[in-house]
Amino acid sequence: MENIINYKKGQLILLDQRNLPYKITYKKLLTAKAAAAAIGDMVVRGAPAIGITAAYAYLLGSREKDFKNYKTLENYMKNVSEKLLASRPTAVNLKWAVDLMEKTLRADPELLVDKIRDNLFEKAESIKYSEIEANKKIGQYGSSELKKVFGEDGNLKILTHCNAGALATGGWGTALGVIRSGFKDGLIDEVYVDETRPRMQGARLTCFELKEENIPYTLITDGMPAHFMSLGNIDAVIVGADRIALNGDTANKIGTSMVAIAANYYNVPFYVAAPVSTFDFNCPGRKDIAIEERSHEEVLFINKKQISPEETRTVNPAFDITQKGLIKGYITEKGVIRNTDELQ
C-alpha cells in the first residue's frame, strides 16, 4: 500500500484514514499546526505512522517562516515540538521521532537555515524508510517464530485487534506485517479481525488491507474472541503496540487486554509486534503510561446516529495496558524477544 504518508515540496499529503474503506481521499498539510491537528483527529493513526508524520510535521514547522538564523529557527521550533507532542499522548513513537528531529536541528548551530532544513528533510525521510524496513524484518522474524512454534504445516488462524498494518506504519505493518509474511510463507490461511469499537479500525482498515492483499479474513465483534478461542479456532493472537514499558507492560488500542486475558485463559499464544521505536525505556511500567481519553461522541454516535438514550454518560479511553505476563513475545526488527532487557 502506497501514498499513506508523502512529503513533496513543502506539502505533507496524508491518506485520510477516517474515510476508509468508503472513500480514498487525501489531506494536504502545509503547517506543523495543521499536521498536529490531523494526528489528533486521526487522519493518520497507528504508533509508527504517527511518528513518521510528526517527523514531517516538524520539517513543515521549520519552513513556516523566513528564519534569519539558527537561533530564531531553534526558538520557533520549541513551540512546534510542544504542539506535536500534545497531539496524542500515548504513542511513544511520536516523542521518539520529535526527539530525533530536534537532535538533527541542534546538531550544528553554525549551519545555514536552508542547510538545516535539508538535514531535517533527510532525517524525516530516513525515519520513514527505516521504519518500513523495520516492519519487513518484523514480518520475517514473526513468520519464523510461527514456524518454530507451530511447524511448517500451515493452516494457522490468527486473530488481530485494531489495525497495525501498512496504514498504521507508513508501509507493510507490524502485526499485519507478520500476518502478510506468514501468509506469503504459506503458514496462515485465515485472519480473524476484531472490529475494534469505537472507531472500527479493524472493520474499516484491517479488513481493507487484507482484502487488497487477498488474505482470507473474517470480521468479528470485540466480544467474540473468547468464543472462537474456546472452539480452538484461533491459533495465535498478534497485535501492535503504542508504547512498551521497560517491564514489558504494553499499551495498545482499547480492548487489547481483554483479548490477551482470554488468550491466556485458553492457552493461545499472544504476541506484540512493534519496532524498537515503540519501546520506552524511560517508562518503568503500566502506571507510568498516560492513557489518552478521547471524545465521548466516538462511543455515543455511530455514523452520526446516537446509539443510546439522551444524556447517556460515556467514557472513552483510547488504549489499555496488557500486562507483561500475558505476552509470549515481542516481535521486533531485532528479533523476537521475551524481555525488554534484550534490547537495551
Added chain:
Amino acid sequence: MENIINYKKGQLILLDQRNLPYKITYKKLLTAKAAAAAIGDMVVRGAPAIGITAAYAYLLGSREKDFKNYKTLENYMKNVSEKLLASRPTAVNLKWAVDLMEKTLRADPELLVDKIRDNLFEKAESIKYSEIEANKKIGQYGSSELKKVFGEDGNLKILTHCNAGALATGGWGTALGVIRSGFKDGLIDEVYVDETRPRMQGARLTCFELKEENIPYTLITDGMPAHFMSLGNIDAVIVGADRIALNGDTANKIGTSMVAIAANYYNVPFYVAAPVSTFDFNCPGRKDIAIEERSHEEVLFINKKQISPEETRTVNPAFDITQKGLIKGYITEKGVIRNTDELQ
C-alpha cells in the same frame, strides 16, 4: 416498566424492542406463527421474556381454528410447538414454557376445547406473573449477597453485559433486577453498561431502563471492561443467562465469557442472575448447548451502513458459554447457589 408483553382478547401485544430507545412502538400479534417470527426477529428478547411470549403464542395457536374436539386441537398444536421451539434455539426458557403449555393442553382430554383454552390462558398468565415474582426475589437475594460480600457501606460499581432487565423478563429483571434492588438498598451507586455489539442491547435497552429509574450509569464499549477492572473501578459483574447446564456452564449473550475471564483475572466477583426456569438439568455441559448463529448483516451493518469493505465475511454467534469455574454464584428466586445440585 409495563406493557412489555400483554395479552388481551386474542391479541398478543409486544413492546417492539428493536426500536428502543428511539421510539416506543408496539407489535400486535394474532397467530402463533407471527409470534414465532417476532421472537426470531427479536421484537422481544431475553430468555425469560421469550418464555412468556412463547406461552401466549401457544395460546394464540389454540385459538386459530374452530377445533371440533380435543383430538383435532391437540394434533394442530404439535405443529405450533414445533414452530415456536425453532424460533430461537439457545434460550431454554422457551422450551420450558412450551412444555408447561403442552402439559396444560394434555391434562384432561375430556374437556371441551373452550375450557382447554381457558386453562391455557390461565397457565400463560401464571407463567408471566410467577416469572416477574421470581425476578423480585432474585433482586432481593442478589442485594443480600452484595451486602454480605461488600458490607453495607455502598458505593458499589457494577458492570453488566447485554440486557437482563425488565425488557428481557416481562418485568423487573434478573441481573438488572439485582441492580435495581441493590440501588434501592443504597449499595450501588453506578452501573457500567457494555454496549453489547452487534445488536447493542446494552446501549439501547439497559441504558434506557437505567435512565428511566434514575440509576447512574456509564456506557462503555465491549473492549473496555478489563481496563476499568484493572483500575479497580468495577466491584462486581452481574449478567443474566439464556441457559445454565447441569454442570453450571452458562450460555449468555456473546461477549459475556470475555467479561467473565477478565473478571476472574482481576479478582472481580462474577454473578449470573436467572430464574430456575433457565436451568436445563437435561443438558450436561457446554458441549450440549446449541449456539444460535444469526444473520451476518447484524455484524456488517450498523444503522444500514456497511462498516467494512464489500464482500467481507463475518460470523455471528449470538451467545457464548461461560465456564462454571468463572462464576461466583447463581442468583435465583430460591437463593444464591454455588452449584446447580442445590436446585434439583
